[in-house]
Amino acid sequence: MPPGVYGMQDVWEREGWQQINIEFLLPTGIYLNFPVARSDTISTIKKMVWKNARNEPLFSALSDPDAYVFTCINMTAEREELEDEQRRLCDVRPFMPILRLVAREGDRVEKLITTQISLLIGKGHHEFDSQKNHEVNEFRTKMRTFCEERAQVRQMLPWEPWMEFNFPCDLEPCSVVAQSGKSHSGKKILVNVKFEGSEVSDQNTSSLWSIHEPFYIYLLQGSRVNADEGMKVKLLILFTCLFIYLHLYIDCPLAWVNTMVFDYKDQLKTGEFSLSTWPSVPGDLLNPMGTVEKNPNIDSTAGLLIRFPNIRPHPLYYPPIEKVNFCGKKYNHLKLREIVDNKNYTEFFEDEKELLWKLREEVRQRYPESLPKLLLITKWNKHEDVAQMVGLLRKWQDLPAIHALELLDYSFPDPHVRSFTIRCLGNFNDELFQYLLQLVQVLKYESYLDCDLTCFLLERALSNKKIGHFLFWHLRSEMHVPSVSLRFGLILEAYCRGSIFLIKSLMKQNEALNKMKALNDFVKSGSQKATRIQTTEDMKVCIKQDTYMEALSDVVSPLNPSIVLCELCADKCKFMDSKMKPLWLMYKDKYDHVGIIFKNGDDLRQDMLTLQMIQLMDVLWKTEGLDLRMLPYGCLSTGNKTGLIEVVKNSDTIANIQRNNSNSAATAAFNKDALLNWLKSKNPGDKLDQAIEEFTLSCAGYCVATYVLGIGDRHSDNIMIRETGQLFHIDFGHFLGNFKSKFGINRERVPFILTYDFVHVIQEGRTNNSEKFERFREYCEQAYKILCRNGTLFVNLFALMKAAGLPELSSSKDIQYLKDSLALGKSEEEALKNFKVKFNEALRESWKTKVNWMMHSFAKDNR
CATH class of the missing domain: 1.10.1070.11 (Phosphatidylinositol 3-/4-kinase, catalytic domain)
Structure with missing residues (x-):
């Protein structure tokens, strides 16, 4: 049966097929069909096309071969131009056995880079274009400029800074770590929010603080709700200053969706918005931690149609920082007294909240690390208090970066707070790597694509090769998650734009992981039919094929970018006894052997977190002169329940x-x-x-x-x-x-x-x-x-x-x-x-x- 019947993805994994019939569509309208070897390069295939086309009509109408490029439909369902003609057909992996020859046009390098990035991040750029979203478009434009400018600066670096970027020292994180405050999640259940009375009113600036009416939204329609007609479906709504949380329920939660009150330009939303919901977890009443993205599976999830009213004929904006500071200065006359330090990490009583707020200036001067507690008791629906808090933040001394991490929690969504936090994180040097896992996760709490945390991470990733490497894999490993695939995909695209010289290496790593997965699937299938000894021998035979040896050799280790996995020792490779049959792969270089374990079917993120904590404990102990010989071996999640683990030798x-x-x-x-x-x-x-x-x-x-x-x-x-x-x-x-x-x-x-x-x-x-x-x-x-x-x-x-x-x-x-x-x-x-x-x-x-x-x-x- 021809390959097209099954789809080419099956063919590429069926390593026994060394030749495949390919259909060629020429720009003259001529159709050719002949077999080619899987290992043939695109350049070789083009020569074969020209040889076969000589005997066909209209051959004289063809120009020089270099004037044309093959195109195909790739595995991301995107039209790809095969600019790199040294690639082999098995590496291209077209979705169907069809190659079309077209005349070159436009920027060849740009098209090649765009295609490579799409394949690398697992999301075609056409998917970003199809969003037709102004926020997405502006973010892509800004981040591309941001990353490419930093790439140009990096190219101009003197020898020593260039070496520091390419070969960052494996230094342990900063040793001075002190205690920080506790995070409290405030309870906010409101049906209607009204910004309490203000003396500030300036129609010329269209400030939100000039409005005194209650804020409300209209629920216009619900659709695709999974409930019987006789049941009464209820909608629970929670308002805060920045967010609206909506939750459908009958006797138990059905679905939830979050949306912003302001758009990414700080403008109060108006008009109708269609929200596709996310399925609820039983027992969760609301999900303030959840994404503000809509569920992309709009055909199979409950939908809500809401409308924000036009309160004024002109746009209303959240007050700019200048207006906030002006308002805040009016309230700085309160006398200062001592603050009660809550050392027992308990909830505050109302009188304690009042005292803490009353003495906020003294908190700033004498207890700066208590900032999280002050933020938690701030009345964010009262703009005088917001003005006071923002004014304080502008004067607040930078917290140690370790303490500032707490402020990235979803309990602190205010953009001024998050900007202050990123300012503090700027004090991290090489030890930023120690906390990269958490910094990637809290990107999910950010309200807008263009935020200080994204810019901070990209800037650090583009100035330190090690940080960039792990930022790439932390993001890439969750691209299968619908709620973050857009945000993470856009950040990955921006990072790749600023790291063009690393794309080839990253693609090589990605291809090696694909081969490991195919090998693992082969082992799982074989182990059900044959003995362990036979399956191990079959596995070694499979590894020794040229396509496997080439893909799995001379690849930068995703576990450690300073290590190159040189020559794969097929005879030393095996699989392990556990349920998922992890692969045990051994490499050798000039001096030593290096081993990695590939797991497919287990989520390694919990292992990553645990090993990160053990590494941190080791640092804390060594700081105080106690070396307990800990061994936090390497572990990295690279995709949906796939990842690598370092083999500890001997x-x-x-x-x-x-x-x-x-x-x-x-x-x-x-x-x-x-x-x-x-x-x-x-x-x-x-x-x-x-x-x-x-x-x-x-x-x-x-x-x-x-x-x-x-x-x-x-x-x-x-x-x-x-x-x-x-x-x-x-x-x-x-x-x-x-x-x-x-x-x-x-x-x-x-x-x-x-x-x-x-x-x-x-x-x-x-x-x-x-x-x-x-x-x-x-x-x-x-x-x-x-x-x-x-x-x-x-x-x-x-x-x-x-x-x-x-x-x-x-x-x-x-x-x-x-x-x-x-x-x-x-x-x-x-x-x-x-x-x-x-x-x-x-x-x-x-x-x-x-x-x-x-x-x-x-x-x-x-x-």
Whole structure:
């Protein structure tokens, strides 16, 4: 059956088809059809066309071959001109086996770049054009100019700054981290908003503050509501100064949609607007965290038609900064007094709010880091208060960038606040990379495409190759999410415009990932029909094909742009036993071997977040002179449930070590000598003392880290040890106290893993070596106290990740575990006392861990 019947995408993945019949449409109206090899370049194919066309009519009407270019319909359903004639047909991957020859016209380079960017980001530029949206068009124009200007500046850099851009140092983030304030989500349920009386009125400026009427909207029509005709569907509306939240419900939520009161030009909206809703999550009454984008699936979702009234015959604007400052100066005569510092992170009483607001100037002067608390009690529907707050912000000293991160939460939507926040984030240097994951997520809270955060991230990405690399992949990995695909796609397009020289490398990475996915699908299919040994051999044969070897070799590692994955060692590659059959790929270069794991079917973003927190803990500990030998290995989500994990060489799981050093699988989990004997075998003579020290330090670090983060599913296959003695944890599918249970019984009954075989290693195999164990306990207590002193930072970073939509981190309630484990609001003495109780419990109940490990081993062996 010809390839066109199935679609060419199937053909490109069916590696056995080495030749494909292609239909060629010539500009003279002549039709040709002949087979070409999948590995042929476009240049070779063009020569073959000319050779075959010589015997056809109207051949003399054709000009020189260079005057023409092939076009096809690519995988993004877009017409693509194949300008790069050194590309192979299998890399072009046309949707159908049809190539049309057309005369060249326009800017060849520009067309090639546009096509490459569309393929790279997975969204054709025609999709942006089809929006017919002024905001989108203006944003694209502005960001293209912004990025291209910075690219030109970069080209003019002297040698040293150019080296710093291309080869940024792998420095650890800034070591000085202090506590910051707590985020509170205010409760705003209003049916009608009225801006309270104002003495400011200036018709010439068309200021919103000249209006005294209540603000309202009309609901004109609802459509496609999934409910029986007899049911009464209700609409819940929540107004704030900037947003309108709408929620359809009967007895339970049906759908929601958010929209702005002002457009991206700060003009009060007027006229009719059609809003396509998003499906509700059961239990959520409103979704203030949700996007302000409409659902693109307009045919299958409930729709609302609303109208904003024309309050005045002329446009009304949110007051400009000059007007805000003028209004604010009238209220600066209040006397200042002391402020009550809310150290217990509790909700404010009304009298405390009044006092805090009354003494706001003193807050600015003496307690600048309490800005989030002041913002949360500001009456944003009263423009005198807004004027006061904005005036204060202009005078407010920059907060440490670490503290300013909290202000990116959705609780602080005011554009002046967000501008102030970005100003503070400008104090980040190389340590910005440490928080890039959160900064990408809070882009989802931005009301408009053109915002300070987007410009800030693009500017940093275009001035630091490492930041740019990871910004690209953090955005690219969520392009399948409808609510952010437009925003993220536009930012990706802008970044690529400013990084033309990196497009080829990024496309090579993308092609390698596509090949890994195809290989993984092949393994999954094969493992259902054949033995593991046979499937592994078939996998190696597949890898050794030219198309795979070429695509998977000499590619920049998405995990680390400073590493090039050179030569793929096909004979050392394998797949792993877990359900999704992850690929284990090994590379070699001049000096060493590098391994990566490709996973397809698991969301790695939770692992990324956990490893980011472990990396941050490591920095905080080292800052205070405590090196606990942590190992936050590389992990990167690259697409919808796909991603890469770094292979930690010369390491093995606790489970394997116990099984290989025990006579019986049934008793392996209870063999307390297995770990120590293994370390002895890997570290003969004087090396053993250092290995035990590595084990002691790293065990302390991971005991504290897994307790604080509430890491679950801690069995012996998820804890590993390097031959040097360094212990580390892997696979973080459960955190924040979401522990596994079986038949309703909690399988994990200890605060963290501290088994007697671990203690046996720490005590060097001597049961009476209490001095070594007490030193281990001191490491744990010291590490815990350091984290408690920085507890608010961890809470804020997790809060900013709520936008990611992780199943175990979707609301403020999910973060309560973290607040409890870090003892927020308690003294250091109280916190340490509680930790000591947990430490003793982990040691006393460690036998339960052993039983759990034994049951896990049995279940694994009997699969």
